[in-house]
Amino acid sequence: MLSETARQCLRDMGFDEDRGEAVAGLLAEEKLTQARQRLRCLRCELMEHLHDCQRRVDRMDWLIREIEKANQSK
Numbered sequence: 001m002l003s004e005t006a007r008q009c010l011r012d013m014g015f016d017e018d019r020g021e022a023v024a025g026l027l028a029e030e031k032l033t034q035a036r037q038r039l040r041c042l043r044c045e046l047m048e049h050l051h052d053c054q055r056r057v058d059r060m061d062w063l064i065r066e067i068e069k070a071n072q073s074k
Contacts, residue, residue: 003027006035015042 003024010020019042026035 006039010042013046 006027007020007024010023011017019038023035023038023042026032026038
């Protein structure tokens with residue numbers, strides 16, 4: 001049951017089927033420590049993606065402010 005839930009959760013998070021199967025397989029074999037380690041690695045990937053998106057938003061905000069400043073000085 002837990003392995004199917006993990007498989008579905010990872011799919012919902014956008015991970016490919018291979019990664020979901022890997023974690024689900026570990027859970028089905030009751031290799032909980034390895035499953036947790038694999039999930040922590042996947043979490044790190046998600047966090048790196050989040051930070052990358054945040055940097056992109058920060059750059060967008062900077063550009064918007066620069067355009068607003070240029071518009072005010074006219």
